[in-house]
Amino acid sequence: MSQDANAVIDDYIQQDYQHGFVTDIDADTLPPGLNEDVIRAISAKKNEPAFLCEWRLQAYRHWLTLEEPTWAQVNFPPIDYQAISYYSAPKQAANAPKSLDEVDPELLKTYEKLGIPLYEQERLAGVAIDAVFDSVSVATTFKDKLAEVGVIFCSFSEAVQNHPELIRQYLGTVVPYKDNFFAALNSAVFTDGSFCFIPKGVRCPMELSTYFRINASNTGQFERTLVIAEEGSTVSYLEGCTAPMRDENQLHAAVVELVALDDANIKYSTVQNWYPGDKDGKGGIYNFVTKRGQCRGKNSKISWTQVETGSAITWKYPSVILRGDNSVGEFYSIALTNHHQQADTGTKMVHIGKNTSSTIISKGISAGQAQNSYRGLVRMLPTAENARNYSQCDSLLMGDRCGAHTFPYIETKNASSQVEHEASTAKISEDQLFYCQQRGIDVEEAVGLIVNGFCKEVLRKLPMEFAVEAQKLLGISLEGSIG
Amino acid sequence: MSVELKNFNNAFEQLTAKQPSALHAEQKAAFERFLAIGLPNRRVEAWKYTDVSGLHTQNFNIAARAPNIDAAKFASVIIDKQATAFIFIDGHYAPAHSLHTAARGVDFAPLATHQAPLQNLFADEASNAAPFSLLHQSFAQDGTTLRIAKDTAPATPIYIYYISTTDNVLTAPHTHIVIEAGAKASIVEVYASVDNITYLTNANTQLHLHENASLQHHRLQQESEHATHISQVTVEQARGSAFHNLQYDNGSALARTDLQVNLSGSGAACYLHGLYRSNDKQHHDNQVRVSHHVSDCHSEQHYKGLINDQATAVLNGCIHVHPQAQKTTAKQINNNLLLSPRAEINTKPQLEIYADDVKCNHGATVGQLDETALFYLQSRGLSHDEAKGLLTDAFAGEIIAPIGIEALRDYLTK
Numbered sequence: 060m061s062q063d064a065n066a067v068i069d070d071y072i073q074q075d076y077q078h079g080f081v082t083d084i085d086a087d088t089l090p091p092g093l094n095e096d097v098i099r100a101i102s103a104k105k106n107e108p109a110f111l112c113e114w115r116l117q118a119y120r121h122w123l124t125l126e127e128p129t130w131a132q133v134n135f136p137p138i139d140y141q142a143i144s145y146y147s148a149p150k151q152a153a154n155a156p157k158s159l160d161e162v163d164p165e166l167l168k169t170y171e172k173l174g175i176p177l178y179e180q181e182r183l184a185g186v187a188i189d190a191v192f193d194s195v196s197v198a199t200t201f202k203d204k205l206a207e208v209g210v211i212f213c214s215f216s217e218a219v220q221n222h223p224e225l226i227r228q229y230l231g232t233v234v235p236y237k238d239n240f241f242a243a244l245n246s247a248v249f250t251d252g253s254f255c256f257i258p259k260g261v262r263c264p265m266e267l268s269t270y271f272r273i274n275a276s277n278t279g280q281f282e283r284t285l286v287i288a289e290e291g292s293t294v295s296y297l298e299g300c301t302a303p304m305r306d307e308n309q310l311h312a313a314v315v316e317l318v319a320l321d322d323a324n325i326k327y328s329t330v331q332n333w334y335p336g337d338k339d340g341k342g343g344i345y346n347f348v349t350k351r352g353q354c355r356g357k358n359s360k361i362s363w364t365q366v367e368t369g370s371a372i373t374w375k376y377p378s379v380i381l382r383g384d385n386s387v388g389e390f391y392s393i394a395l396t397n398h399h400q401q402a403d404t405g406t407k408m409v410h411i412g413k414n415t416s417s418t419i420i421s422k423g424i425s426a427g428q429a430q431n432s433y434r435g436l437v438r439m440l441p442t443a444e445n446a447r448n449y450s451q452c453d454s455l456l457m458g459d460r461c462g463a464h465t466f467p468y469i470e471t472k473n474a475s476s477q478v479e480h481e482a483s484t485a486k487i488s489e490d491q492l493f494y495c496q497q498r499g500i501d502v503e504e505a506v507g508l509i510v511n512g513f514c515k516e517v518l519r520k521l522p523m524e525f526a527v528e529a530q531k532l533l534g535i536s537l538e539g540s541i542g
Numbered sequence: 543m544s545v546e547l548k549n550f551n552n553a554f555e556q557l558t559a560k561q562p563s564a565l566h567a568e569q570k571a572a573f574e575r576f577l578a579i580g581l582p583n584r585r586v587e588a589w590k591y592t593d594v595s596g597l598h599t600q601n602f603n604i605a606a607r608a609p610n611i612d613a614a615k616f617a618s619v620i621i622d623k624q625a626t627a628f629i630f631i632d633g634h635y636a637p638a639h640s641l642h643t644a645a646r647g648v649d650f651a652p653l654a655t656h657q658a659p660l661q662n663l664f665a666d667e668a669s670n671a672a673p674f675s676l677l678h679q680s681f682a683q684d685g686t687t688l689r690i691a692k693d694t695a696p697a698t699p700i701y702i703y704y705i706s707t708t709d710n711v712l713t714a715p716h717t718h719i720v721i722e723a724g725a726k727a728s729i730v731e732v733y734a735s736v737d738n739i740t741y742l743t744n745a746n747t748q749l750h751l752h753e754n755a756s757l758q759h760h761r762l763q764q765e766s767e768h769a770t771h772i773s774q775v776t777v778e779q780a781r782g783s784a785f786h787n788l789q790y791d792n793g794s795a796l797a798r799t800d801l802q803v804n805l806s807g808s809g810a811a812c813y814l815h816g817l818y819r820s821n822d823k824q825h826h827d828n829q830v831r832v833s834h835h836v837s838d839c840h841s842e843q844h845y846k847g848l849i850n851d852q853a854t855a856v857l858n859g860c861i862h863v864h865p866q867a868q869k870t871t872a873k874q875i876n877n878n879l880l881l882s883p884r885a886e887i888n889t890k891p892q893l894e895i896y897a898d899d900v901k902c903n904h905g906a907t908v909g910q911l912d913e914t915a916l917f918y919l920q921s922r923g924l925s926h927d928e929a930k931g932l933l934t935d936a937f938a939g940e941i942i943a944p945i946g947i948e949a950l951r952d953y954l955t956k
Contacts, residue, residue, distance in 0.1 A: 454895070480904075
């Protein structure tokens with residue numbers, strides 16, 4: 060590769076995180092540590108019904124029997140779960156703001172710095188935002204508009220207060236607390252998150268969006284999201300996040316559950332740009348997330364789209380359980396790792412129903428000393444007649460100290476099913492760069508072009524409202540350094 | 543020692559009783575380690591899909607020497623009666639049945655005639671932690687040591703047969719082959735049995751290709767349908783060497799082969815082909831791992847599977863590219879046909895890449911016979927079974943047709 064191109068890639072590799080800052084707000088925080096009393100305290104603070112408190116305690120007792128998993132292709136120092144504070148709420152939350160005017164101006168400033176001012180968002184093309192600042196929702200918009208069609212979109216704690224029957228019916232049915240180590244931990248200590256319920260036959264009139272921020276020092280963030288789409292309903296859900304810079308590693312173990320009944324359609328998009336640590340690998344968020352959707356009904360569809368550019372360590376496998384006949388699962392992913400970032404991400408498609416089909420498109424970009432792994436499972440059960448899967452996972456390598464790995468598990472127990480998997484790993488070819496330069500495109504722009512082209516299949520799957528944000532985030536990583 | 547390993551312990555006591563003088567301290571040490579580790583279970587990632595717990599309830603015996611047996615009994619497994627053949631029966635070299643044509647450059651000796659302990663060949667840590675490698679080191683009595691001299695090229699292929707003839711026999715045949723610089727050879731390793739007996743073969747093959755050496759290697763696993771076959775194959779390739787391999791699985795109730803190729807000299811290339819034809823309740827597991835240690839190497843893996851009845855097949859193909867191994871090109875393809883509703887395939891085409899200037903591709907498919915093609919053939923007067931046979935043969939043909947030995951090709955297509 061030419062000297063120029065090396066310089067460009069070096070620039071890119073050395074680029075610092077551009078969204079780092081800490082907002083100074085008083086937080087109502089529990090002391091670090093985890094035991095049954097802490098869980099009871101969280102439950103009491105949130106004024107939860109008894110069944111939920113009991114469920115948390117069961118999860119905690121189960122968590123105690125588990126060991127932290129080690130199979131992922133990632134390295135990090137052991138986490139001291141007793142050194143984490145499990146509850147932190149901005150004080151304002153106690154007397155919840157009725158409108159944006161009542162929201163702490165510090166918070167609004169934070170959002171402005173991120174380029175997502177709520178005022179503008181409100182006026183813009185119908186995007187409702189349930190902004191999560193640390194662990195408690197502080198501002199919700201467009202609730203009235205949504206209420207007109209019967210859509211419930213609120214913070215998880217509000218849903219616990221106002222719709223406990225729905226929570227009781229659906230919570231933990233897709234990701235049971237026994238599922239894995241981090242899901243159990245989340246079930247025990249989750250503080251807030253988003254809840255979304257689309258009633259029968261309703262096409263949600265706007266894209267639903269949540270912005271996550273991690274704020275107070277040393278606070279693990281345990282979000283819980285539950286999306287339920289009843290028969291014949293359609294919803295597009297967006298989730299995006301940036302976080303302030305700090306030195307200590309922060310644990311983030313979220314759980315997302317999606318339920319799609321007959322003919323329902325859920326599209327779940329994520330842009331994740333948490334603090335990845337500095338260029339020496341110091342600091343950064345640990346992102347250990349369990350995301351799973353269940354296509355319970357016939358002809359239902361769940362689609363995951365993710366753009367992962369942040370976090371020191373990402374450990375995330377958005378999955379779809381295809382239980383209903385003719386149901387469809389999709390997974391479109393871009394994972395970009397740089398410096399010392401590590402990502403072990405992919406998906407699981409479990410085919411149970413007849414004529415189910417799934418598509419997996421995964422693009423991994425690895426630069427600096429980063430390690431990027433795709434880990435996927437496609438399982439065809441004996442009942443999944445005529446099931447179909449197509450998977451493609453490509454990796455792009457930049458720099459000779461990074462790694463790209465692929466672990467696709469394919470388990471087929473059905474002779475009428477068809478599975479195709481293909482993958483490739485390569486670096487940006489000198490020929491491509493030379494060709495662009497020949498045509499008058501400088502190296503920087505050329506690398507950008509090639510990377511964008513590489514990701515195009517996934518980028519175009521993002522909803523319009525989100526595309527701007529996604530391109531901006533990818534842009535921040537790429538522009539000025541790589542194109 | 544757990545109670546479960548009593549059967550192996552009994553067999554080892556037989557070994558000690560029958561040839562106390564021939565046992566090395568290293569052999570005993572290996573067995574001690576095996577007892578400490580025990581058989582792998584399905585919670586171990588590498589054994590996720592293969593359950594060997596059935597071995598706990600079998601009884602095993604050791605053959606002290608090759609039994610007298612009429613050559614007609616195993617005539618059907620001999621592929622080419624005119625070619626050089628080294629035949630081992632129940633784990634021991636049987637010179638009376640073998641045919642050594644003494645071609646120039648071919649230096650063969652049965653392992654039992656060597657003085658140095660076999661365990662010296664297992665220097666690396668990995669093989670001293672793997673249960674079946676330790677089991678092999680404990681029970682290995684005999685096997686092949688073969689050296690093809692520098693710059694020679696024997697005109698005809700060399701056949702090595704490991705044949706089991708006794709119920710419950712445990713054999714650990716060892717094959718150690720060195721292809722010296724610039725030499726060229728074609729070798730066929732056959733694992734087979736007489737009658738439908740139950741036994742365990744725990745084989746280990748080590749191949750060393752020196753600079754610019756070339757080896758066409760074929761492994762036929764045609765054990766009895768009640769047998770268990772577990773083998774490890776390790777290949778070391780020096781600069782400019784070329785290794786062609788065929789792994790053919792048709793026999794055994796349960797078969798597992800771990801193939802590890804180390805590309806340790808630049809310009810080395812390996813071409814690994816495999817075909818598993820799994821029927822009834824057979825279980826065929828192939829673990830293929832190619833390690834690119836240095837730059838400018840090339841590797842190809844192409845495995846195909848025909849899985850019928852209630853059979854299960856497992857394939858884990860891995861390309862591991864080390865940080866120094868720039869300019870690597872690697873390919874990996876796995877195609878499977880599921881021919882019955884209860885057949886099962888678990889495949890994992892895996893890439894682990896730590897260098898950036900590489901080109902690696904892999905692909906895997908699982909499907910069934912094309913309905914239109916079946917219909918077409920039937921409309922031309924073929925029965926359903928004939929049409930199915932023709933299409934599956936064509937599928938297998940991609941692996942069998944390129945075989946360079948005519949006798950072997952005919953044997954596999956008949």
